[in-house]
Amino acid sequence: AQTVTQSQPEMSVQEAETVTLSCTYDTSESNYYLFWYKQPPSRQMILVIRQEAYKQQNATENRFSVNFQKAAKSFSLKISDSQLGDTAMYFCAFMKPMRAQKLVFGQGTRLTINP
Amino acid sequence: DTGVSQDPRHKITKRGQNVTFRCDPISEHNRLYWYRQTLGQGPEFLTYFQNEAQLEKSRLLSDRFSAERPKGSFSTLEIQRTEQGDSAMYLCASSSQGGGTGELFFGEGSRLTVL
Numbered sequence: 001a002q003t004v005t006q007s008q009p010e011m012s013v014q015e016a017e018t019v020t021l022s023c024t025y026d027t028s029e030s031n032y033y034l035f036w037y038k039q040p041p042s043r044q045m046i047l048v049i050r051q052e053a054y055k056q057q058n059a060t061e062n063r064f065s066v067n068f069q070k071a072a073k074s075f076s077l078k079i080s081d082s083q084l085g086d087t088a089m090y091f092c093a094f095m096k097p098m099r100a101q102k103l104v105f106g107q108g109t110r111l112t113i114n115p
Numbered sequence: 116d117t118g119v120s121q122d123p124r125h126k127i128t129k130r131g132q133n134v135t136f137r138c139d140p141i142s143e144h145n146r147l148y149w150y151r152q153t154l155g156q157g158p159e160f161l162t163y164f165q166n167e168a169q170l171e172k173s174r175l176l177s178d179r180f181s182a183e184r185p186k187g188s189f190s191t192l193e194i195q196r197t198e199q200g201d202s203a204m205y206l207c208a209s210s211s212q213g214g215g216t217g218e219l220f221f222g223e224g225s226r227l228t229v230l
């Protein structure tokens with residue numbers, strides 16, 4: 001079974017700083033998808049960024065980018081120029097390419113951006 | 116608002132009572148998911164529907180839990196004879212078929228407290 005581990009329960013940075021959230025996973029699959037989801041306080045979870053394992057190029061979405069190290073099974077999220085609205089729980093998630101988009105989530109990292 | 120909606124948002128019940136949660140997915144989405152999120156943890160997959168067919172159930176879904184999606188639109192999740200361990204946030208998500216992109220659209224969740 002796949003497992004996803006986020007070793008940083010909480011992080012806190014100042015506005016405009018860069019922050020990196022860590023995620024490692026365990027799988028025997030060669031093809032899969034990895035995701036970062038954001039869950040703001042009392043609001044619904046939304047997709048931040050997605051990486052397909054067969055793509056070597058790291059995904060980027062505006063201020064959000066990932067560092068995908070397939071051999072090390074590592075998938076970190078970098079947030080540049082952090083903003084107050086980035087304050088949220090961040091979940092790393094894994095998915096096998098199959099009919100059911102069943103995600104396996106990590107425990108989450110609570111990120112606080114301070115003014 | 117055409118997002119995923121869940122009702123009720125909060126439910127407090129006494130141990131042994133039955134509770135039912137409702138989820139209305141995004142109208143054009145034919146896939147619907149239920150996840151459970153306990154405090155300090157990431158969401159865990161419970162079950163998945165494609166149209167009205169329940170295609171997968173987690174072992175977490177004991178026989179006290181039942182989910183339906185009778186007309187392939189809204190879904191209900193019923194918990195019978197609730198236990199204190201059932202206290203959690205129950206998240207519903209939906210997605211469109213195909214692509215295996217992994218992007219789920221989540222509702223804000225229904226928080227259950229069992230006293």
